Amino acid sequence: MTTTRRGIAEEPTALRCSECDEPIVDCEFCDEPDCPRAICYGCITRALGETMAQPHAHGG
Amino acid sequence: MGFSDVSDYVDGKLDWMAAGLPTEGTNAQRPRAGAVARSDSPTCRLDETLGPVQERVRAAGWKACVVVNGERVVLGLLRENELGGDPNQRIEQAMRPGPSTFRPFVLVEELAHYMAEHDLPNAPITTSDGRLVGLITLEDAARVTREAHGPAAKS
Numbered sequence: 001m002t003t004t005r006r007g008i009a010e011e012p013t014a015l016r017c018s019e020c021d022e023p024i025v026d027c028e029f030c031d032e033p034d035c036p037r038a039i040c041y042g043c044i045t046r047a048l049g050e051t052m053a054q055p056h057a058h059g060g
Numbered sequence: 061m062g063f064s065d066v067s068d069y070v071d072g073k074l075d076w077m078a079a080g081l082p083t084e085g086t087n088a089q090r091p092r093a094g095a096v097a098r099s100d101s102p103t104c105r106l107d108e109t110l111g112p113v114q115e116r117v118r119a120a121g122w123k124a125c126v127v128v129n130g131e132r133v134v135l136g137l138l139r140e141n142e143l144g145g146d147p148n149q150r151i152e153q154a155m156r157p158g159p160s161t162f163r164p165f166v167l168v169e170e171l172a173h174y175m176a177e178h179d180l181p182n183a184p185i186t187t188s189d190g191r192l193v194g195l196i197t198l199e200d201a202a203r204v205t206r207e208a209h210g211p212a213a214k215s
Contacts, residue, residue: 027178028160029160029174029178029180030160030178030179030180031156031159031160032178035178037177037178039174044160044174047170047174048162048163048166048167048170048171048174049165049166049167049170050074050162050163050166051074
């Protein structure tokens with residue numbers, strides 16, 4: 001099972017993230033199931049700065 | 061440290077920026093998706109039928125329409141392919157449910173890079189609670205990126 005941007009656990013398909021090679025259901029950037037540059041939720045949110053490593057446990 | 065009035069924004073810096081609230085520092089000068097997204101991009105409701113929406117979107121010169129609820133929370137997206145469907149179809153059947161959305165603080169140049177790479181003509185920008193800010197087009201994102209990096213751009 002894999003978790004998508006929408007938080008839905010789905011059976012993975014043959015598609016893999018072009019960055020980390022994790023199996024994914026569809027591209028988390030363009031939503032296409034046959035995207036040649038498919039990227040997973042974790043990789044795209046990090047690449048766009050939507051998530052970042054927290055430097056301290058309190059988030060400061 | 062000399063500050064007299066200090067608040068702790070519990071939801072964190074990313075949530076602050078995702079709401080489009082002001083930031084400071086050199087990085088704050090770089091163009092962000094929320095400033096470039098078009099707030100007048102067409103929207104429709106789940107209970108509409110595709111026909112009138114097709115006409116509205118075409119008249120506005122768009123090739124996409126965002127499906128929202130009464131609070132402008134994004135529920136789905138109609139791209140060119142979905143907009144070409146049966147005019148009698150209900151929007152909830154025609155749309156792509158739960159599309160990928162991006163936060164307003166994302167750098168336009170980063171978004172433009174991925175939009176070009178994925179051949180994505182537009183993308184919905186939403187706050188962290190899912191409310192539509194607007195659609196950003198690849199054309200706008202590429203133009204703003206060029207301007208920011210052009211010879212006249214200030215460092």
